[in-house]
Amino acid sequence: MGNKHIPDIIIGRLPQYLRSLQRMGREGRQVTSSQELGERLGISAAQIRKDLSQFGEFGKQGSGYQIDYLVEQLQNILHVNKEWDVAVVGAGDIGSAVARYKGFINRGFRVAMIFDSDPRKIGTKIGDYTVLDSQMMKEIIQEAGIKMAMIAVPAEKAQEVANLLVEAGVKAILNYAPISITVTPPARVQYIDPSIHLQRMAYYME
């Protein structure tokens, strides 16, 4: 791999491959093919082979991929062979659901803490977490060395929260607020906005 530059669009597909392979593994499967993976994901087999070939040789012509091995390799490539601590900012409906979400298990992430600015929420419990005061956010995140965060605050507050997180050393932000935000590289931002997905599908409706 080394310093080879790989387009982000390819990186974006690797987590999908990993998710499907992990599921096959849980189904007790040992070997798969780019064809099968492609059918599960709606991506062509050729695309999958081309994407994976960027990172090395993971399968043998005609004998397919060893699922366990490819899972391990993809986890290494994506740096999720460890668990990243993630901070959640905003303890409303979305933030609370995300903090309790079981879907991060075995994916490389663990919600470590949750913040809110509302005095009525600070100190209350959400699952196993005690809601922390977002005024203390920068210090606490810096101290804990947290590099990833999810923002689940109202749209008007999202940029301000993102700025604070980046100042605290956060490098990756998943933004649930329905607004575009900017962060200074090398920090990155990705979005969860259900309306964007629904609109993309509404285009095809009659």
Add this chain to the structure above:
Amino acid sequence: MGNKHIPDIIIGRLPQYLRSLQRMGREGRQVTSSQELGERLGISAAQIRKDLSQFGEFGKQGSGYQIDYLVEQLQNILHVNKEWDVAVVGAGDIGSAVARYKGFINRGFRVAMIFDSDPRKIGTKIGDYTVLDSQMMKEIIQEAGIKMAMIAVPAEKAQEVANLLVEAGVKAILNYAPISITVTPPARVQYIDPSIHLQRMAYYME
């Protein structure tokens, strides 16, 4: 527009343009440029101009885009100049948060009903909604003519729920369960999986 085929990757960017333009409108702005829009979204101005030119002439060289007009045109193109009723399946943390989510307002969607299979949840209230029995789902959705749905059930149940929804006439599914599902065209599926986004960013972490 007519029957011209436009790549889905372009369709996928239109909701982002619309969201930014609507926000500018709320900020009291009247005119914008592809440059400004591009900076807000991290997309090149040339790309934005090229994408929009697929659908007609929306701005004049040098004088930019009328925000209100472009919002209206994009809403027409995406078929969100109306409100689509959306069914939510699964009244757990995620489903409940989605049902109460304020972010669908002015985006073209309205949560119309929520289903669950758990007898302890059926009949209880989530915000303004009474949780309906998912055994009745197919009939109720068919009767109501609902075409869009969000799935927030455990991964093992997602495909089965999707099949039922498609049989009931649903054409667009937003799947929150962390698993790939398949639907028979013309039905479509999109995904919300925070781990996928976090993994994509983890790749760039040291």
